[in-house]
Amino acid sequence: MSTYSVSDTTAAAPRAAVTLADLSGSYGVGLAASLVWLAFGLSCLYWPDVGDWSRTGSLGIGAIVIAAFILFGTFSADYLGGAGQALRKRAPWLVAFGAFVTLWEVATAKFAWLPLPFFPPPQSILEVYTDDLPKLLDSVFASIKLQLGGYIIGATIGFITGVSIGWSQKIGYWVHPVLRFIGPLPATAWLPIAFFTFPSSWSASTFLIALATGFPVTVLTWSGVASVSSAYYDVARTLGAKPSFLVLKVAIPAALPHVFVGLFMGLGSSFAVLVVAEMIGVKAGLGWYLQWAQGWAAYANMYAALIVMSLLCSGAITLLFRTRDRLLVWQKGVVKW
Amino acid sequence: MVVQSAAEAITYPAVGAELDIEGVSHAFDIDGAVLPVLDNVNLAIAPGEFVALLGPSGCGKSTLLRLVAGLEKPRIGSLREDEARISGPHPSRVVVFQDPTLFPWRTVWDNVALGLEAQGILKTQRHRVDDVIELVGLSSFRNAYPHQLSGGMAQRVALARALVNDPKILVLDEPLGKLDSLTRIAMQSELVALWQRKGFTTLLVTHDVEEALVLANRVIVLSDRPARIKADIAVGRPYPRHRGDPHLAGLRKQILGLLGLEATW
Numbered sequence: 001m002s003t004y005s006v007s008d009t010t011a012a013a014p015r016a017a018v019t020l021a022d023l024s025g026s027y028g029v030g031l032a033a034s035l036v037w038l039a040f041g042l043s044c045l046y047w048p049d050v051g052d053w054s055r056t057g058s059l060g061i062g063a064i065v066i067a068a069f070i071l072f073g074t075f076s077a078d079y080l081g082g083a084g085q086a087l088r089k090r091a092p093w094l095v096a097f098g099a100f101v102t103l104w105e106v107a108t109a110k111f112a113w114l115p116l117p118f119f120p121p122p123q124s125i126l127e128v129y130t131d132d133l134p135k136l137l138d139s140v141f142a143s144i145k146l147q148l149g150g151y152i153i154g155a156t157i158g159f160i161t162g163v164s165i166g167w168s169q170k171i172g173y174w175v176h177p178v179l180r181f182i183g184p185l186p187a188t189a190w191l192p193i194a195f196f197t198f199p200s201s202w203s204a205s206t207f208l209i210a211l212a213t214g215f216p217v218t219v220l221t222w223s224g225v226a227s228v229s230s231a232y233y234d235v236a237r238t239l240g241a242k243p244s245f246l247v248l249k250v251a252i253p254a255a256l257p258h259v260f261v262g263l264f265m266g267l268g269s270s271f272a273v274l275v276v277a278e279m280i281g282v283k284a285g286l287g288w289y290l291q292w293a294q295g296w297a298a299y300a301n302m303y304a305a306l307i308v309m310s311l312l313c314s315g316a317i318t319l320l321f322r323t324r325d326r327l328l329v330w331q332k333g334v335v336k337w
Numbered sequence: 338m339v340v341q342s343a344a345e346a347i348t349y350p351a352v353g354a355e356l357d358i359e360g361v362s363h364a365f366d367i368d369g370a371v372l373p374v375l376d377n378v379n380l381a382i383a384p385g386e387f388v389a390l391l392g393p394s395g396c397g398k399s400t401l402l403r404l405v406a407g408l409e410k411p412r413i414g415s416l417r418e419d420e421a422r423i424s425g426p427h428p429s430r431v432v433v434f435q436d437p438t439l440f441p442w443r444t445v446w447d448n449v450a451l452g453l454e455a456q457g458i459l460k461t462q463r464h465r466v467d468d469v470i471e472l473v474g475l476s477s478f479r480n481a482y483p484h485q486l487s488g489g490m491a492q493r494v495a496l497a498r499a500l501v502n503d504p505k506i507l508v509l510d511e512p513l514g515k516l517d518s519l520t521r522i523a524m525q526s527e528l529v530a531l532w533q534r535k536g537f538t539t540l541l542v543t544h545d546v547e548e549a550l551v552l553a554n555r556v557i558v559l560s561d562r563p564a565r566i567k568a569d570i571a572v573g574r575p576y577p578r579h580r581g582d583p584h585l586a587g588l589r590k591q592i593l594g595l596l597g598l599e600a601t602w
């Protein structure tokens with residue numbers, strides 16, 4: 001591939017002076033973003049809070065610092081290389097997001113247009129991140145540990161099962177009915193039984209997450225292996241391939257795009273099981289943190305945990321897609337996540 | 338690629354195997370009905386000979402090749418390579434199919450290396466892969482993926498993938514069928530040159546009468562399904578052959594007549 005890649009066209013030479021046209025063009029959006037974030041900071045500092053929040057001042061100053069960074073970045077983007085380009089590309093989003101938090105701040109902390117405590121202001125969420133950090137971090141690690149363990153077990157077993165039933169009709173004969181009977185059942189339906197029968201709530205949850213992951217991975221791996229064109233096998237066999245080669249070097253690589261769809265679906269359904277299992281059985285993790293926060297009517301903690309959770313889930317999916325892009329470089333037109 | 342003369346080719350040791358097809362009949366079961374495809378086919382091919390099979394579409398040519406490759410067993414009759422009965426696929430008989438069927442997840446180099454890898458001898462024989470990629474003129478594309486290749490390039494990779502095994506019998510199932518006519522003519526001469534240089538026995542299926550006449554020592558004309566041998570025509574002209582050769586033109590007319598197409602000539 002590298003043989004064809006044309007080296008990137010070098011960036012335009014840095015310009016000496018900022019003209020008026022630039023202000024409405026490439027610099028305009030960055031400037032607007034900076035102003036919006038300044039407005040956010042000032043809105044925090046100017047009006048008094050309607051409630052008692054300790055981080056309003058820090059938030060306001062933080063927003064002004066961000067505004068300064070955006071301003072600096074906008075006008076020196078040409079000298080900042082990749083980071084500068086990234087900032088320029090995301091400038092419209094910075095405007096929109098800045099406007100959103102400003103509105104949120106004004107509508108909650110300053111004029112209470114939205115009912116408290118159900119809609120906590122940004123500074124109270126910031127407060128959770130600074131003051132409740134240890135507990136939140138513990139929860140994050142507990143969730144990651146549980147999710148990762150269950151997911152890896154489920155994905156591995158699902159993959160091996162899928163390859164086996166896709167390859168061997170004998171194994172398929174025995175496994176297929178079981179799969180049809182048990183697979184479509186939502187993993188959460190097992191929850192009450194699992195918490196009874198397993199020695200610990202941790203092992204029960206691992207089992208449920210593995211189950212939720214394993215089913216889609218199995219089915220898609222299976223269909224991937226089953227749909228491999230027989231022409232590939234013919235070619236490999238005439239070249240002297242043994243059955244093990246046909247499985248490992250033909251069936252599995254050919255099925256890999258399907259396998260990744262299964263892994264993606266499994267990730268989604270296992271997140272759901274994770275949160276429910278943590279809320280009901282395991283006394284740790286972000287699901288449990290949410291539950292606990294609800295018990296204390298600590299709405300800011302709930303929003304804070306939700307934001308972290310969404311970052312984690314999104315991060316996990318990004319990681320999966322990156323892995324796929326790396327393994328499936330040979331495919332053309334893969335979807336960018 | 339330089340095309341050598343027939344006289345020169347003889348100085349190379351022939352590595353080709355003898356191929357005997359004896360009384361082969363074959364049929365497929367389709368929805369309970371039996372579809373006869375080959376009807377008592379007898380064909381003896383000498384070591385290093387280049388034989389072309391011509392026949393109407395769907396008459397059973399590919400089926401015959403699959404039997405030669407050992408991918409299927411005949412219902413009646415037997416096939417032998419150098420007196421040994423063919424009972425399964427073996428890298429001494431390699432097939433190049435009409436579709437290149439390159440593995441899309443492997444680069445050109447890895448596709449060509451497939452046979453050596455499957456036989457477990459790649460580690461010590463890597464240079465053979467490099468050599469054969471060089472031979473088909475794709476050295477600068479060794480790291481490309483199949484979707485980045487043109488049809489002609491992909492077919493050359495398929496050819497290289499077969500040749501790297503040093504086959505005794507090269508089986509070609511309409512390998513140039515989907516190429517544009519210019520690429521096709523170029524690859525025909527490359528094929529003749531390779532065959533002369535390596536000395537393998539070649540069995541080529543084609544639907545192009547001219548291609549058969551330009552390439553082969555012998556042209557076998559098959560009947561409609563179930564395929565029987567209708568004619569066995571020795572071409573007997575030295576290489577390189579010229580498309581305008583009046584002798585070939587005469588044979589062409591005869592073959593088109595056998596195929597029931599004399600009116601089109």
Ligand SMILES: Nc1ncnc2c1ncn2[C@@H]1O[C@H](COP(=O)(O)OP(=O)(O)O)[C@@H](O)[C@H]1O
Nearest residue numbers: 365366367374393394395396397398399400401
């Ligand atoms: N695996 C198969 N099962 C059933 N019928 C087949 C199979 N392979 C080929 N046939 C049938 O056998 C006949 C000959 O096919 P083929 O050998 O591919 O013809 P061609 O001469 O065009 O290469 C066709 O009618 C085809 O439908």
Ligand SMILES: [Mg+2]
Nearest residue numbers: 398399400510
């Ligand atoms: Mg055919």
